[in-house]
Amino acid sequence: MIAVAFDTGGPSAVRDFIRPPQxxxxxxxxxxxxxxxxxxxxxxxxxxLIDERHTLGELFGIVNVPTAVWIDEEGMIVRPPEAPGSTDxxxxxxxxxxxxxxxxxxDGKVRRQVYVDALRxxxxxxxxxxxxxxxxxxxRRMRGQSPNASLATAHFRLGVWLAQHGERDAxxxxxxxxxxxxxxxxxxxxxxxxLSDPALTGQLAATPEFWQAVQALGDRYYYPPTEMxxxxxxxxxx
Amino acid sequence: MAQTVLxxxxxxxxxxxxxxxxxxxxxxxxxxxxxxWTAKPEGLCRGEVCVPVPAARKADWIDGAARRLDFAAxxxxxxxxxxxxxxxxxxxxGPPADRGTSSAAGPVAAxxxxxxxxxxxxxxxxxxxxxxxxxxxxxSW
Numbered sequence: 001m002i003a004v005a006f007d008t009g010g011p012s013a014v015r016d017f018i019r020p021p022q023x024x025x026x027x028x029x030x031x032x033x034x035x036x037x038x039x040x041x042x043x044x045x046x047x048x049l050i051d052e053r054h055t056l057g058e059l060f061g062i063v064n065v066p067t068a069v070w071i072d073e074e075g076m077i078v079r080p081p082e083a084p085g086s087t088d089x090x091x092x093x094x095x096x097x098x099x100x101x102x103x104x105x106x107d108g109k110v111r112r113q114v115y116v117d118a119l120r121x122x123x124x125x126x127x128x129x130x131x132x133x134x135x136x137x138x139x140r141r142m143r144g145q146s147p148n149a150s151l152a153t154a155h156f157r158l159g160v161w162l163a164q165h166g167e168r169d170a171x172x173x174x175x176x177x178x179x180x181x182x183x184x185x186x187x188x189x190x191x192x193x194x195l196s197d198p199a200l201t202g203q204l205a206a207t208p209e210f211w212q213a214v215q216a217l218g219d220r221y222y223y224p225p226t227e228m229x230x231x232x233x234x235x236x237x238x
Numbered sequence: 239m240a241q242t243v244l245x246x247x248x249x250x251x252x253x254x255x256x257x258x259x260x261x262x263x264x265x266x267x268x269x270x271x272x273x274x275w276t277a278k279p280e281g282l283c284r285g286e287v288c289v290p291v292p293a294a295r296k297a298d299w300i301d302g303a304a305r306r307l308d309f310a311a312x313x314x315x316x317x318x319x320x321x322x323x324x325x326x327x328x329x330x331x332g333p334p335a336d337r338g339t340s341s342a343a344g345p346v347a348a349x350x351x352x353x354x355x356x357x358x359x360x361x362x363x364x365x366x367x368x369x370x371x372x373x374x375x376x377x378s379w
Contacts, residue, residue, distance in 0.1 A: 001371070001372045002372070003374045004373065004374070006377045007378055009378065014378050015356060048355055048356060049354060049355050050353065050354060055247055055351055056351060057375075060373075062375055065375050065376045065377045066376045067375045068373065068374050069348070069373040070373075071348045071370070071371040071372075073368050074367070075348050076345035077348050135345050139342070144336065145334065145335050146336075149332070150317065150318060151319035154318075154332035155321040157244050157332070158321040158323060161242070161244055162328070174321065187377075190377070191379060194379045203379070204378075204379060
């Protein structure tokens, strides 16, 4: 496993997340985590890398996190970027109590378990696993690079450079252009939000701007349901 | 004014480069270190890929007397979009549009990358050849 953090804020933004000193209980519910397993969490033994310029977002066409990719022993993609069982449960969250309906949290737990079981199946059985996709299916699922997306990425890249060189206002303008060109690249939008204010470094981008953008999704998914054998029929996005 | 070129994983400030409206003139001697491309008799080459310079564009793209290339024009030809901060001399290039994966055949190779861990040690995907890799992307935000 290789973990890669997309964080222009640098190591200080992510260090505390590698092994959080304290996880907020509502996170367990809406993320579908098992508190008993979280208690046993150890310091990662796999490489935890940081991608300040979002290079992998550009290379693999990744628009949100978490996103996972399966790569075989020969360096070939056998499952392209996808949400690893993540759901839109957070959209049903009570913003005061941070609780989500039980049906949603249960669905999240099931979907994450299906994903982890599929991953274990691939590790055990390699190309014989039913979860390994044929190259044509990998291509079908991979996000193409339209001229618009290329331009959005160029503006985002410019914004990252400006942000890293202390030009926050100019950087925000470049990010704004990127978000305008690709409104559903949550990677662009969420990174933009936390770079707008130094106090937001290392924080969730849960600002009014974020919630308004989520609201604007309407009946579209924030995390497109993972297309995987054994995955239950997804609940509506909200 | 020096120009800074953000192309692929590369980020290079070029004292000898010059901006002229939409043109980015890069001295041929600086081309490889800033973009990975080199000028060869067969065209502009990067690794095993060579792109012939169309005869009709040669005089437009290449300033033979000054030994420099309008890299913005060449990049646009390759499908790269460009975002520019003219005031600061920054040129950011997007990935080429339509990477052509739909017309290709055979397995899809994962693009290699090289990134630091939190202690600054560099890791490449290719270091893990021979092992299955779950590439897990996340963030603090």
